[in-house]
Amino acid sequence: KQEVTQIPAALSVPEGENLVLNCSFTDSAIYNLQWFRQDPGKGLTSLLLIQSSQREQTSGRLNASLDKSSGRSTLYIAASQPGDSATYLCAVRGGNKLTFGTGTQLKVEL
């Protein structure tokens, strides 16, 4: 059974810092890994999708990497802004199913 862990559970940083969110998974037989953002009480917004054959994906200030063999992914956020405050979820796709982590709650302070 796939298990996804995200560390840290919560993170508070001053504006402008570069930061790294971590995601690990137990079963490396995945199709892809997806990073999402969730604002309080809202749905999920897809940020980046990395296929199992890829090593990384970039979108603006976000960069996600994938090391399938070690069961790890990182989401790098450059020059953080208060608008980046949200919960960040990673999810791995195996078969029909996306398995989610419990998320990292990020707060970027002025």
Added chain:
Amino acid sequence: ETGVTQTPRHLVMGMTNKKSLKCEQHLGHNAMYWYKQSAKKPLELMFVYSLEERVENNSVPSRFSPECPNSSHLFLHLHTLQPEDSALYLCASSQDRLGNEQFFGPGTRLTVL
């Protein structure tokens, strides 16, 4: 806007009520999903539909009954729920069920009294 809409956004119901959640996607996708998000727990997949056919049911109690009349619409019919069913219910869609990016709706916040 992700192209996936859900109604209602908030719902309060008693344990003896019957209600339905609605999801609509405007993306031309063929697969749709229901997820449950409870406090402090990871999202749990409830149901998967592909081309209007249910392809996965993750041991969900029968008091939750999904319906997919066409590839753009998905319903979750609720009856005789329990307080522990209170959660955020999220709908998602993808081009097909094999490895494509999933797009989520805003969710329905359900409270069962």
